[in-house]
Amino acid sequence: MTVTESTPTTPVNGVNVEALLGARQALTDAPEAAAFTWRATCDWVLGTHARTEVQGFFGLGQEHERSGHSVDTDHPEIFASADNGMTPVEAVLSGLVGCLTAGVASVATNRGIELRSVKATVEGDMDLQGILGIDGDVRNGFNGVRVDFDIDADASDEEIAAIVAQSQKRSAVFDIVTNPTTVTVSA
Amino acid sequence: MTHHSAAAQVTTVIIGGGQAGLAMSRALQMASIDHVVLERGQVANSWRTERWDSLRLLTPNWMTRLPGHRYDGGDPEGYMTAAETAAFLDHYRAVIAAPVVTGATVSAVEIDEPGRYRVRTTVGDWRCRSVVVATGACTTPHVPALAGRLPGRIQQLTPTAYRNPDTVDGERVLVVGASAGGAQIADELARAGRDVTLAAGNHVRVPRTYRGMDIHWWMDRLGLLDERWTEVDDIVRARRTPSLQVVGHPDRRPLDLNTLQANGATVVGRLAGVTDAAVQFSGSLANTVTSADLKLGRLLDAIDDHVDATGLGAEVAAPDRPAATVVAEAPLLRSPADIDAVLWATGYRPHYTWLPEQLLDRKGAIVHEGGVMAAPGMYVLGLPFLRRRKSSFLDGVGPDALDLADHLVGWLDGRGHASSRPAPGGPGIRRSDPVGVAL
Numbered sequence: 001m002t003v004t005e006s007t008p009t010t011p012v013n014g015v016n017v018e019a020l021l022g023a024r025q026a027l028t029d030a031p032e033a034a035a036f037t038w039r040a041t042c043d044w045v046l047g048t049h050a051r052t053e054v055q056g057f058f059g060l061g062q063e064h065e066r067s068g069h070s071v072d073t074d075h076p077e078i079f080a081s082a083d084n085g086m087t088p089v090e091a092v093l094s095g096l097v098g099c100l101t102a103g104v105a106s107v108a109t110n111r112g113i114e115l116r117s118v119k120a121t122v123e124g125d126m127d128l129q130g131i132l133g134i135d136g137d138v139r140n141g142f143n144g145v146r147v148d149f150d151i152d153a154d155a156s157d158e159e160i161a162a163i164v165a166q167s168q169k170r171s172a173v174f175d176i177v178t179n180p181t182t183v184t185v186s187a
Numbered sequence: 188m189t190h191h192s193a194a195a196q197v198t199t200v201i202i203g204g205g206q207a208g209l210a211m212s213r214a215l216q217m218a219s220i221d222h223v224v225l226e227r228g229q230v231a232n233s234w235r236t237e238r239w240d241s242l243r244l245l246t247p248n249w250m251t252r253l254p255g256h257r258y259d260g261g262d263p264e265g266y267m268t269a270a271e272t273a274a275f276l277d278h279y280r281a282v283i284a285a286p287v288v289t290g291a292t293v294s295a296v297e298i299d300e301p302g303r304y305r306v307r308t309t310v311g312d313w314r315c316r317s318v319v320v321a322t323g324a325c326t327t328p329h330v331p332a333l334a335g336r337l338p339g340r341i342q343q344l345t346p347t348a349y350r351n352p353d354t355v356d357g358e359r360v361l362v363v364g365a366s367a368g369g370a371q372i373a374d375e376l377a378r379a380g381r382d383v384t385l386a387a388g389n390h391v392r393v394p395r396t397y398r399g400m401d402i403h404w405w406m407d408r409l410g411l412l413d414e415r416w417t418e419v420d421d422i423v424r425a426r427r428t429p430s431l432q433v434v435g436h437p438d439r440r441p442l443d444l445n446t447l448q449a450n451g452a453t454v455v456g457r458l459a460g461v462t463d464a465a466v467q468f469s470g471s472l473a474n475t476v477t478s479a480d481l482k483l484g485r486l487l488d489a490i491d492d493h494v495d496a497t498g499l500g501a502e503v504a505a506p507d508r509p510a511a512t513v514v515a516e517a518p519l520l521r522s523p524a525d526i527d528a529v530l531w532a533t534g535y536r537p538h539y540t541w542l543p544e545q546l547l548d549r550k551g552a553i554v555h556e557g558g559v560m561a562a563p564g565m566y567v568l569g570l571p572f573l574r575r576r577k578s579s580f581l582d583g584v585g586p587d588a589l590d591l592a593d594h595l596v597g598w599l600d601g602r603g604h605a606s607s608r609p610a611p612g613g614p615g616i617r618r619s620d621p622v623g624v625a626l
Contacts, residue, residue: 178470
């Protein structure tokens, strides 16, 4: 997409909306390029400590290499672990809130709203009787997740609520967390 | 393929004898274009055979204006039943003397060469220079693929098969879809004492009346219904917008997730999955209802602003905003053993298997720009937001028919097959959506 001299080249909020809209159009015209596969590899370190790294993904019809991104997961000391990283469930919450926050920035920018600050707090409630096998009626996962956004921007409360709502509608991780997915695990 | 039987010759073939086909017939008649209207059943066939007993139009009777004829009965604020709608359209056919051939099911439209078409039907073929597809938006109910995973003992039906609560076997009914059809049928079943679960995905919540006036009166007055397809930011999304969650009941009662719950229905999230062990609902219901309430708020804000700006305040009632939607803690899972029947109110997807493939997109929908199809002389009419927000309404198809008849006449006169977009600076000039959202 051509940027004319009259158009400011510095994207608002650091989001390049033109590029996002261009990508949307390109993938509408060539839907096969929209098929992506995300990957990560995980190595056990010690105890409950594991390190997950991403080396690349497939998309736009080809492989893309990347490096340097990893996340350490572990359990806290009250579980007799070494606490070498966030717990996997906290990593899930990080994914959710990171995705929603990115969405807030994209949607706000697309609507011409400059953001001064965005802070999100996420909480997930869990009954450990599930994973510990104490009560078969209790599920392992969250029985509820709450996200609270504190957004400072030149916008009305309704506009901010609408941005947050739209961010959820377009969020991959929100969909992953709220809807079932078939998971196959092999060894 | 050679066809030996003689084909009838006509300038334009209109496929479909409902509101769109009849409006186009009238428009072509006024332009002195000879034509024929091919109807698979009788005039207004869907209204006679594929609508449930209690269904009424969503728009008030006064909003029933077709080229050359309008509602002139004694109840302008009322809502026509399906049978009354069929009778109205039959009367319209007689008033305008539309050349309708009934019992003619189209099996194929063939392009001999651009501008030379052959329409094959069960009662013979027509050769023509131009074709108008007016088969309507609500012919084939869409049922999601996961329907096939439900056990065979569960009765499954669509709104075209539903007549009244007696159509539904068993007590425990899952209604999928919370737009006009799903919400109305869920309400009827709940009032009949059935144990109803309503799976609600994205929907458009509006009150039946606001400040004492019908919501369509407001939308008409604010000019929302006349908005053109060239004026909205995202026409693809605007065309996908589901029907308003509203009912045309004589007592003008509201219909929303609050009233449904008050009548005993359980509201859950969008149907997300079906396994042998569980029917799964999305955990996104909170955002679904928040989005619907925010959109509703913007519409009512626009109405209040309009009242303030035009000094209408003394003539209409005070603002009476409906309460925010409250959904009880919704279950995420239900055992298939606890469901007797599923009603799929998941929209309609017309199937155009009889049209040449090159005129369709990869999902089988007709490619068109404001109703002008890719093949010269071919048009489609009566689809959602074809040229105006009201395009699929009984009250909205008329202006579209007149626009497209103009284009058709121009093409026959050799003025080409150019775009039918309104000229820049004309009434179609782009402006921002006054409600700030696609309704």
